[in-house]
Amino acid sequence: MTVSVSRTTVTRVKPAGLAAAFVVLLLALLSMSSAPSFAAEKDWDSYVQEITEKVTQIPEQYADEDLAGVETSIRQAYYEVYQVSGLEAEIDHRLGEDRNDAFVSQLLSLRDLTQGGASQEEVQDATDETIEILETNVADLDAAPEVHDKWQRVATRSTDQVEASKQAYANGDYPGAANAARDAYLAHYEADGLEKATISYIGQSRVSEVESMFTQLRQNGRDGEISVDEFNAKADELIEALNADAQELDELTSSGELGWSGFWASFAILLREGAEALLVVAAVITYAMKAGRKDQIRGIVVGVIGALAVSIGLAFLFSKLTSSAATGFGQELIEGITGVLAVVMLIWVSNWILSKASGDRWQKYIEKTAGKGTASGGVLALASVAFLAVLREGAETILFFSPIIAASQTGGDHAKMWLGVGAAVVILATMFTLIWVFGVRLPMKAFFKWTSVLLGLLAVTIAGGAIKEFQDATLVRATLVDGVPEISWLGVYPTVESLAAQGLVIAILVILAVLQYRSANTSRQQADTAAAQTK
Structure with a gap:
């Protein structure tokens, strides 16, 4: 018996409804971020x-x-x-x-x-x-009068550790120099929120620049291969950058009203952090809708809701913990582990979807699984991908919003902040809808191939970011590569380790694609031979 998926069945679940549901979840996430624990x-x-x-x-x-x-x-x-x-x-x-x-x-x-x-x-x-x-x-x-130097105090605590690193290096205590540089980053720049405030108001590129200075100082301290004067020069450059950023942040956040800076900060954060997660969720939901598998859609939605709940819990936990190297380490470690798990799941699902690119294979799969609630590579796999994609960005999004909410003092500040959120949500919802429309109009074979390619590219992007998180947590060495630009939205960072991880993911994806291509050719040849024999 031939089982087909009709257009009527597929379109029972409207894309606008799914997009709206995702937007509501995003707004709920951000509403939780304004809880009293983050109040100014x-x-x-x-x-x-x-x-x-x-x-x-x-x-x-x-x-x-x-x-x-x-x-x-x-x-x-x-x-x-x-x-x-x-x-x-x-x-x-x-x-x-x-x-x-x-x-x-x-x-x-x-x-x-x-x-x-x-x-x-x-x-x-x-x-x-x-x-x-x-x-x-x-x-x-x-x-007592209010003193507006919150970020300068954080910078001072961080620079105190950098000064300690300089002293240890001058004394020949290279492990001590590396550890002090590590604590300057994890215990203060990261855990005390200066990193996230800088991302919110100054930009991701500035944070990447400063993080690179921290990494270089830490590794120079550990290796002990440069002169004391060279080490001190690198440390002083880092101190200057920290103080400059802190001064800019204090001037911005201590003024009577944030103005439009709150709008642009909230808009950029949600768009940047939400886009990657939304691409993954939109791709797997579109796949489930095109396949007529409503059981998978339910699993994906549960995965998204679960990720948002865990994200809120993690953000609340980190906001309550005493600022320490352990706190900063924990944040980086969770982000890195989540990234690695997301890469593994994306590779798996990308390959599984590519394996169905052949029309015959898809037809056989439908005949085999029609009427079943679960299938290999089905509900659990797609729900896991959605969960990991949203979890990877969720807690970070809340933490990035906390300095904006804390600095918003007037009704105008809050209005502009939420206007920025609304603008980003509109764009994300539009992206979701376009992916759905494009996906359902593609022929089945082309849809599977392009969805597999999209998920594969996201796996490569996330792999680079995951290794960077491990490097920030001092678990992986960072060997800088001259001449390689940093493209954070593609997960490209100028270190041997992150580039090697991306190269490994690319190699795995290529090998799997070649194996799928050969398998499809073999199946097609066998089908042609069988058809010829029946004539």
Whole structure:
């Protein structure tokens, strides 16, 4: 029996509806990014209340001889609230280091009293004094003038590590120089948000330039092959770049109103981050629609929704963690691993779709799987591709938007930001629709071939970006190649390792394409022979 896929069946699911659904998901993602955790102004009183609740239970814990509970309360009060909330940094910066040190010293004194067998009265008095110092600091903080040098403070923390790298290199401590350069990037430039703010307002090309300086300094430090003067010159160039970017960002974000810079920043981020994911999702959805496989469409949508949920969770987690090298490392590592998994899945699905390019093969596949809910290379594969493509961009998109939201102070700022989001969404939805229209009008054989080529190109692009993430996480060496331009939107970076990874992916795709071509020829010859014998 011949089973065919009618045009009526295929078009029951409208492209406009799918595009609209994807747009709604994107808007939901961005709405979550404006959660209070990213707000520009914080309710310090609420953090004081959290710290107070943890500290006031210490006398009772001490009376019960629960010293482990005392340690936990102090650790939570300091690390999980005072430090993570940014209250420590705010007091240190706006009121002075001595005011912050007074509170920290009092908290440590309270801990020492409980460990030294002090009387219950002494512990209670120390507890009351700790809370009193905190409340006084926060009250004075509310009255202190706002200081607009947020990014300069991040740059200073990063440059302090670069200076430490210079000192270590001068002393012949090459591993120490490399580690300090690593921490300057991961613990501050990356984890404290300077990288993402620079991408949002200055541009991806500037970040790539600065990241290249970090990479070169780290590797020069590790190798120890250049003179101290040469190393210092590279370090000073990096310091100058960091301070220049921080000054520009502070001037931009501390003004009364962002103006149209918020529009262009939000527009560029969503368009850049969303385009790659949308191309993948649009390609696999178009394939499923052309094949008449609604079960696959459901799986793809579930994959997208799941990726958005995980993205929001990851962004929230990273925003709550204390800025550290581990935080920056974790971000780069997750992005790199997700990229590698996406490359593997894209190669698999690209080859699987190419294997159906022959009309006979497609017909046999339809006859074999008609009426089934799952097929090899079907629901799970396409859902996984959609999940990984969206996950790879999702959390990063939220984190890129956080400095824009934080800097938006007026209704006009927010209106322009969302106008930029809307403009990008319109373009992405248009891209989605064009891919669908183009795809369903192509003959089946041409559609399979071009879809396979598109997914293969995306695999090559993502492979370069994944290796760069591993290089930023200091897991893969970065050997620079002179004369090779950086084309970030194609995943092309001037390092031997990233180019080699892309070359490997290209080689795999070519080999698989040749094997599919030979297999198709063999099948066609066998079919011709069988037809001739029946005559």
